[in-house]
Amino acid sequence: MKRKSSSPISLINDLILEILSRLPSKSVARFHCVSKLWDSMLGSPYFKELFLTRSSANQRLLFAVHERGVWSFFSSADAEFSSSTTLVADAEFYVKFSPKELKIYNLLYSGDIRKISCGYASGLLYMYGDRYEARPLICNPITGRYAILPDRYTFRRAYSFFGFDPIDKQHKALSMAYPFGPGHHKVLTFGDGDIRWRKVKNSVRHDINSDGVCINGVLYYLGDSKSCTNDDHVITSDYVIVCFNLRSEKFTFINVEFVCTQLINYKGKLAIIFWEGDDYYTYDDTMPIHELHLWVVEDLEKKKWSKYTYTLSADKFFCHRVSVVGATASGEILFSMCEYTPKEPFYVFYFNPERNTLQSVEIQCFGEGFKECCRVLTFLNHVEDLDANDLKLLKSVHPPLEPPEYMGPSDSESD
Known part of the structure; x- marks a missing residue:
């Protein structure tokens, strides 16, 4: 999970992510609004994996x-x-x-x-x-x-x-x-x-x-x-x-x-x-x-x-x-x-x-x-x-209804 940091700015960003990975997910969601850079960092696969590792522990x-x-x-x-x-x-x-x-x-x-x-x-x-x-x-x-x-x-x-x-x-x-x-x-x-x-x-x-x-x-x-x-x-x-x-x-x-x-x-x-x-x-x-x-x-x-x-x-x-x-x-x-x-x-x-x-x-x-x-x-x-x-489908919206199955007197169709 470790990444190579090639500059002081990268080191600072890694430290920020390390700190934010210890916060509740609701707090992390609010920090997405700080800047486009933070939004990108907090939405990256690296940070999501780091956060899940902390949470799982x-x-x-x-x-x-x-x-x-x-x-x-x-x-x-x-x-x-x-x-x-x-x-x-x-x-x-x-x-x-x-x-x-x-x-x-x-x-x-x-x-x-x-x-x-x-x-x-x-x-x-x-x-x-x-x-x-x-x-x-x-x-x-x-x-x-x-x-x-x-x-x-x-x-x-x-x-x-x-x-x-x-x-x-x-x-x-x-x-x-x-x-x-x-x-x-x-x-x-x-x-x-x-x-x-x-x-x-x-x-x-x-x-x-x-x-x-x-x-x-x-x-x-x-x-x-x-x-x-x-x-x-x-x-x-x-x-x-x-x-x-x-x-x-x-x-x-x-x-x-x-x-x-x-x-x-x-x-x-x-x-x-x-x-x-x-x-x-x-x-x-x-x-x-x-x-x-x-x-x-x-x-x-x-x-x-x-x-x-x-x-x-x-x-x-x-x-x-x-x-x-x-x-x-x-x-x-x-x-x-x-x-x-x-x-x-x-x-x-x-x-x-x-x-x-x-x-x-x-x-x-x-x-x-x-x-x-x-x-x-x-x-x-x-x-x-x-x-x-982050699942986009969790928007409290309705998907289309599924067509009803045939409900005859017996289940003649094979499983």
């Missing part, structure tokens, strides 16, 4: 708080632990936005968070609300700018995933059709060119059984094929790990003999995490014991797993409704509360498998603007990517 948590159709975005630095006491971290407010095109269910009481698909990848959020009325959109949580994507009709239970291809540096959304209805699986590439849904071939019918996780340009999720008719001899079990390569846009399938609901990226490897234990207090009011299982894939095709089990006794961690967010770069598993109640503390929890310790961190500064209990979605590895900020 200080990754943050991203919080999307939903209240009555309004989204509020906050971020917070990953915690650094120095003691066993409860830590406190401040949340930085980014922006609020409420696109009328994103009609969603009441996330707090619907009981099924997958009624809205929401994924984060390399600086952008993908959202897809009510499948009958809403339009999918891409949003920059820092600026609040968004782009409405072409309409995507889906029949019954259909799920979407979002990921980033680090080689071609492209964001892509994958929309999977309901296996027992009409329609096709489709993929969309988001950039400054023409955006449209394109059909992708899938040789194995399956239902979706987990959220997705993107690792090094490959989307993974768990598929359930036991109720589907498949002639493909590759499928020999009821459950499969579905692998979708974002660059080649090809599916591969790995047979597994168990069902799970949570996949995570654990130190660059695909992993499964699940709980076993009693959720209720015993008759003598003692806390229940929970077992946390972590299965890390060492060789997916050969089905080689490293399996770990950790015992956690219930404390205030189990008194809240929490969800698994993922694992940090250092291997700590992050859990987050799913709801924020005004004037009450909001926690995230870091579990260190090597030390078998659980550390709570109170996230403050969500603000006094919320009047009722809100749904909170938490994302790991939030970075500020200037390429995402």
Whole structure:
């Protein structure tokens, strides 16, 4: 990334870029107006890469708080632990936005968070609300700018995933059709060119059984094929790990003999995490014991797993409704509360498998603007990517509607 500087002026410019690379992206955007030279320097591939390197070294948590159709975005630095006491971290407010095109269910009481698909990848959020009325959109949580994507009709239970291809540096959304209805699986590439849904071939019918996780340009999720008719001899079990390569846009399938609901990226490897234990207090009011299982894939095709089990006794961690967010770069598993109640503390929890310790961190500064209990979605590895900020399509404008598919009594067309 280093450049050769041949003059004092070049050295000064390099020093300026070094200083500006440590600022928030909103500040960098304002400095574009200083001069044509600064505009050129701050828009150069060199500076964008330098800025992303700095941002990636200080990754943050991203919080999307939903209240009555309004989204509020906050971020917070990953915690650094120095003691066993409860830590406190401040949340930085980014922006609020409420696109009328994103009609969603009441996330707090619907009981099924997958009624809205929401994924984060390399600086952008993908959202897809009510499948009958809403339009999918891409949003920059820092600026609040968004782009409405072409309409995507889906029949019954259909799920979407979002990921980033680090080689071609492209964001892509994958929309999977309901296996027992009409329609096709489709993929969309988001950039400054023409955006449209394109059909992708899938040789194995399956239902979706987990959220997705993107690792090094490959989307993974768990598929359930036991109720589907498949002639493909590759499928020999009821459950499969579905692998979708974002660059080649090809599916591969790995047979597994168990069902799970949570996949995570654990130190660059695909992993499964699940709980076993009693959720209720015993008759003598003692806390229940929970077992946390972590299965890390060492060789997916050969089905080689490293399996770990950790015992956690219930404390205030189990008194809240929490969800698994993922694992940090250092291997700590992050859990987050799913709801924020005004004037009450909001926690995230870091579990260190090597030390078998659980550390709570109170996230403050969500603000006094919320009047009722809100749904909170938490994302790991939030970075500020200037390429995402500079996307010309993020202008809150509508693209053309996609022509509707034929919706006959059966899906006679091949995938």
